Amino acid sequence: MELTAKLVDLHKHYDLGSVVVKALNGVSLDIPKGDFLAIMGSSGSGKSTMLNLLGGLDRPTKGEYFLSGKNVATLTDDELSAIRNSLIGFIFQSFNLIAQYTVLENIGVPLLYRPGYPAITPEDQDRCNELAKMVGLGERTDHRPYQLSGGQQQRVAIARSLINDPAIIMADEPTGNLDSKTGEEILGMLKMLNAEGRTIIMVTHEDEVAEQAKNQIFMKDGLIAGTGIFKG
Amino acid sequence: MPNLLRTINMALKSLMLQKLRSGLTMLGIVFGVFSVIAMLAIGEGASKQAQEQVLQLGASNIIVVSVEPPEDSSSGSSSGSIKRYGLNRDDFRVLQKTVPRLEGIVPVREVTLNVRNREFEMNPRIVGCTPEYQDMNHLEMVMGRFLSDEDMRKLANVVVIASDTATRLFPLENPLGRTVQISNRAYRVIGVTKERTASAAIGGSLSGQDYNKDLYMPLDTFQSRINNKDTIIKRTSGSFSAVSLVYNQITLKINHPNIVDEPDVIIATAEMVRETMDKNHGVKGDVDVIVPLELLKQAEQLRNIFNVVLGSIAGISLLVGGIGIMNIMLATVTERTREIGIRRALGARRIDITQQFLVETIVLSGTGGIIGVALGLATPIAFRFIKFIVENYIMESSTAQSDMSQMFLNMTPQIAIWSLPVAFGFSVLTGLVFGVYPARSAARLDPIEALRHE
Numbered sequence: 001m002e003l004t005a006k007l008v009d010l011h012k013h014y015d016l017g018s019v020v021v022k023a024l025n026g027v028s029l030d031i032p033k034g035d036f037l038a039i040m041g042s043s044g045s046g047k048s049t050m051l052n053l054l055g056g057l058d059r060p061t062k063g064e065y066f067l068s069g070k071n072v073a074t075l076t077d078d079e080l081s082a083i084r085n086s087l088i089g090f091i092f093q094s095f096n097l098i099a100q101y102t103v104l105e106n107i108g109v110p111l112l113y114r115p116g117y118p119a120i121t122p123e124d125q126d127r128c129n130e131l132a133k134m135v136g137l138g139e140r141t142d143h144r145p146y147q148l149s150g151g152q153q154q155r156v157a158i159a160r161s162l163i164n165d166p167a168i169i170m171a172d173e174p175t176g177n178l179d180s181k182t183g184e185e186i187l188g189m190l191k192m193l194n195a196e197g198r199t200i201i202m203v204t205h206e207d208e209v210a211e212q213a214k215n216q217i218f219m220k221d222g223l224i225a226g227t228g229i230f231k232g
Numbered sequence: 233m234p235n236l237l238r239t240i241n242m243a244l245k246s247l248m249l250q251k252l253r254s255g256l257t258m259l260g261i262v263f264g265v266f267s268v269i270a271m272l273a274i275g276e277g278a279s280k281q282a283q284e285q286v287l288q289l290g291a292s293n294i295i296v297v298s299v300e301p302p303e304d305s306s307s308g309s310s311s312g313s314i315k316r317y318g319l320n321r322d323d324f325r326v327l328q329k330t331v332p333r334l335e336g337i338v339p340v341r342e343v344t345l346n347v348r349n350r351e352f353e354m355n356p357r358i359v360g361c362t363p364e365y366q367d368m369n370h371l372e373m374v375m376g377r378f379l380s381d382e383d384m385r386k387l388a389n390v391v392v393i394a395s396d397t398a399t400r401l402f403p404l405e406n407p408l409g410r411t412v413q414i415s416n417r418a419y420r421v422i423g424v425t426k427e428r429t430a431s432a433a434i435g436g437s438l439s440g441q442d443y444n445k446d447l448y449m450p451l452d453t454f455q456s457r458i459n460n461k462d463t464i465i466k467r468t469s470g471s472f473s474a475v476s477l478v479y480n481q482i483t484l485k486i487n488h489p490n491i492v493d494e495p496d497v498i499i500a501t502a503e504m505v506r507e508t509m510d511k512n513h514g515v516k517g518d519v520d521v522i523v524p525l526e527l528l529k530q531a532e533q534l535r536n537i538f539n540v541v542l543g544s545i546a547g548i549s550l551l552v553g554g555i556g557i558m559n560i561m562l563a564t565v566t567e568r569t570r571e572i573g574i575r576r577a578l579g580a581r582r583i584d585i586t587q588q589f590l591v592e593t594i595v596l597s598g599t600g601g602i603i604g605v606a607l608g609l610a611t612p613i614a615f616r617f618i619k620f621i622v623e624n625y626i627m628e629s630s631t632a633q634s635d636m637s638q639m640f641l642n643m644t645p646q647i648a649i650w651s652l653p654v655a656f657g658f659s660v661l662t663g664l665v666f667g668v669y670p671a672r673s674a675a676r677l678d679p680i681e682a683l684r685h686e
Binding site for chain 2: 052055057058077078081082084085086090092096097098099100101109110112113114117120160164
């Protein structure tokens with residue numbers, strides 16, 4: 001089985017001066033290619049820290065994390081940026097679109113930071129338009145975020161996460177700010193992307209959302225407390 | 233390069249989002265650049281004016297002037313004593329004989345006396361001079377003629393009056409052929425000179441001259457009728473003062489075809505004149521030698537000082553503008569922390585963020601610079617406006633204008649072309665210098681923290 005990510009005894013400690021917060025306490029995990037993994041847990045369980053590490057936004061204090069064969073702990077800040085740009089697509093709970101940009105421009109933001117800064121070609125532009133159409137915003141490409149509903153904004157974020165055709169999609173509570181019906185739509189999109197062969201890693205605290213994933217892990221006190229859905 | 237264009241485009245978008253704030257931030261730079269250009273233009277204008285005035289004195293001239301010695305305290309009050317000083321006939325003869333390459337020598341004696349035409353009267357400067365005086369001071373005629381050699385020979389009782397003098401003494405009639413009274417003697421007006429811009433005071437001993445309130449008379453007529461026994465007595469109520477003086481000024485014109493390339497000849501001749509004068513007047517210190525060519529060099533130095541002083545003052549305003557920009561950019565970085573986090577998550581490297589904010593600052597200051605340059609080009613118009621205000625509302629016209637204000641008002645700002653790119657360059661540089669810190673602090677933000685920022 002081909003692995004997308006491999007975590008070996010991963011620790012993450014935050015030194016806050018007077019106290020050291022141990023957010024992760026030795027997590028080991030294999031994430032196979034094409035997985036749809038839901039990371040669950042209450043707040044403070046370490047699930048956000050886990051996603052930050054998985055997404056290459058942070059480096060572990062101790063342990064090893066292999067992403068596409070590279071040990072993330074040893075990468076420089078610039079190398080991590082390159083990985084985030086081309087290997088990973090991010091979807092956030094609060095959408096995180098750039099306010100002064102239109103839908104189309106927001107979708108294209110990751111194009112600005114491709115390694116080596118290749119020029120933005122007409123093909124790139126076409127792809128932005130295609131993705132906008134795919135997420136159902138083909139008619140609203142020149143709208144700005146404040147003119148869109150939450151669900152629409154999240155769909156822009158999904159289109160944005162796909163622009164550099166990443167192998168992995170990291171979704172942090174993607175349905176957290178949406179009503180259940182819109183949430184369903186977004187989850188449906190994620191499932192579709194998973195079906196295309198992309199690995200999806202999603203953090204959520206809602207069982208109903210986690211159930212839609214292929215695999216679930218439950219985090220507690222910086223450790224994986226179990227797999228599957230924990231009822232109650 | 234396409235990347236830079238992209239970043240500039242990005243910066244413009246962000247700046248347009250906060251038009252008012254961007255505009256206000258820019259204002260500091262706008263005024264900074266404007267004042268740099270304006271100050272340098274004023275400095276340049278002042279020095280050009282000084283140069284022109286010096287050149288009007290004649291670059292190949294050497295001017296010897298009588299200097300009134302300070303009030304002698306031992307002789308008590310001025311009443312009763314005769315003040316004796318200055319250039320005399322011996323000086324004139326010595327200069328005439330000894331100065332090499334002498335092309336012309338023009339002695340002048342002047343005094344301010346009451347002149348009247350019936351009920352009209354005024355106190356003009358009465359100048360006893362030779363016909364060469366006209367050329368030397370670039371006087372043009374409106375009507376009649378200037379003094380002639382024949383007038384000199386005949387000791388003719390004739391005068392030439394300047395434009396203001398003419399309007400004051402002859403408000404209702406053509407002055408030509410009329411007479412004026414000076415100390416109960418009548419003189420016939422043979423010419424009126426055209427209006428001429430006043431010259432400012434130069435050096436210590438050459439005072440400013442307002443040529444428009446003059447009255448010219450053949451020197452010999454002046455010496456025999458007014459400067460009687462070389463002495464002029466002025467009576468005022470209760471006391472009188474007497475001055476014994478032959479010449480106020482002797483101007484030597486040196487024949488030298490190439491002054492520009494070989495100024496040393498004039499300087500050397502001037503040195504010789506100084507030595508000669510020192511022999512006769514050194515102790516009393518009542519004679520001064522002025523060399524316009526030397527003054528020209530001083531004017532050049534003056535310009536440099538002007539430029540440095542005014543430039544630094546303007547530079548400070550540019551600095552203040554830069555600090556303003558830095559302040560706003562720091563606030564912007566805090567405000568846009570989340571955007572920075574998003575960009576970082578989407579793959580922006582630290583350098584990308586630094587570049588983004590730096591370019592934004594430079595676009596801001598550069599735009600301010602361009603506007604400032606445009607305003608700077610309007611300096612002469614602004615100056616004319618200020619001059620208009622000063623002349624019409626602040627200063628009562630023609631009363632008590634000091635030489636300094638006179639000089640200021642007569643001056644035209646000269647925009648130094650080099651100051652335009654330099655001032656613009658400084659505005660960009662200001663953006664660069666004051667943008668580095670905010671941009672770096674933006675790039676240093678932890679992406680996770682930044683994403684969490686509300």
